[in-house]
Amino acid sequence: MIWFNNGILMLIIPIWILIRIFINIKNKNFSFKREFILSIFFIYILLLISKTLFPFTIRSENYWNRRAINLTPAIETIKMFNDAFSGGRNYMIKFAFINVLGNLILLTPLSFFITLLWKRFRSFKHNILFCFIISFSIEFLQFFTDMRTTDIDDVILNTIGAIIGFYIFKLFEKLYLRFFTKDNNKDKIVA
Structure with a gap:
C-alpha cells in the first residue's frame, strides 16, 4: 500500500494534470475553479482506491475456508x-470507533463532489444510488482479496456517509449562493 500511495500517486497525478491541460487548451469556457475541484476529486478517488482495495492480492486456497463475508x-x-468494551482493551475500543467513523466518512466526499460537479447527481436518489453502487462494488472486490473482508455494515455506513455528504453539499450550496454568488458564468463549477 505504501508503494501504491507514493509510487503510483506520484506518477498518476502529473499525468492527470497534463491531460486536463491538453483537454482545456482550446476550451473557451475554461474555469480554473472547476479544474481545481476536479483535481481534488481525482486525488480523492485515487486515495479511495488505495485505502479500500490495495494491496490487492487474490485469495490463497486456505483463505477460502475462513469467514470473509458478513451479510x-x-x-x-x-x-x-x-x-471491545467488555474486554476493557483501549486499542480495541479505538479500532471499533475508527472502523465505524471511517466507514461513515469514506464516501462523504464522493457524494459531495459528484453533487458539486455534475447536475444529474443533484437528485438525492441518483446521488445515493451511485454511492451505494460504489460501496457495494468496493465490498464485492474486497471479497476476492486476502487482506480484506466483505461486510454489509460497511455498505450501510458508507451509504449513510453519502447521505451526510449530500446534505453537506446542500448546506454549502445555500451558504455559497447567499454569500459568494456572482453573475459570472465562467466561474461555474457544475457541468
Missing part, C-alpha cells in the same frame, strides 16, 4: 463494540 446487518459491528 447480517449490524450484528458484527455490535459484537465488535461489545467485545
Whole structure:
C-alpha cells in the first residue's frame, strides 16, 4: 500500500494534470475553479482506491475456508463494540470507533463532489444510488482479496456517509449562493 500511495500517486497525478491541460487548451469556457475541484476529486478517488482495495492480492486456497463475508446487518459491528468494551482493551475500543467513523466518512466526499460537479447527481436518489453502487462494488472486490473482508455494515455506513455528504453539499450550496454568488458564468463549477 505504501508503494501504491507514493509510487503510483506520484506518477498518476502529473499525468492527470497534463491531460486536463491538453483537454482545456482550446476550451473557451475554461474555469480554473472547476479544474481545481476536479483535481481534488481525482486525488480523492485515487486515495479511495488505495485505502479500500490495495494491496490487492487474490485469495490463497486456505483463505477460502475462513469467514470473509458478513451479510447480517449490524450484528458484527455490535459484537465488535461489545467485545471491545467488555474486554476493557483501549486499542480495541479505538479500532471499533475508527472502523465505524471511517466507514461513515469514506464516501462523504464522493457524494459531495459528484453533487458539486455534475447536475444529474443533484437528485438525492441518483446521488445515493451511485454511492451505494460504489460501496457495494468496493465490498464485492474486497471479497476476492486476502487482506480484506466483505461486510454489509460497511455498505450501510458508507451509504449513510453519502447521505451526510449530500446534505453537506446542500448546506454549502445555500451558504455559497447567499454569500459568494456572482453573475459570472465562467466561474461555474457544475457541468
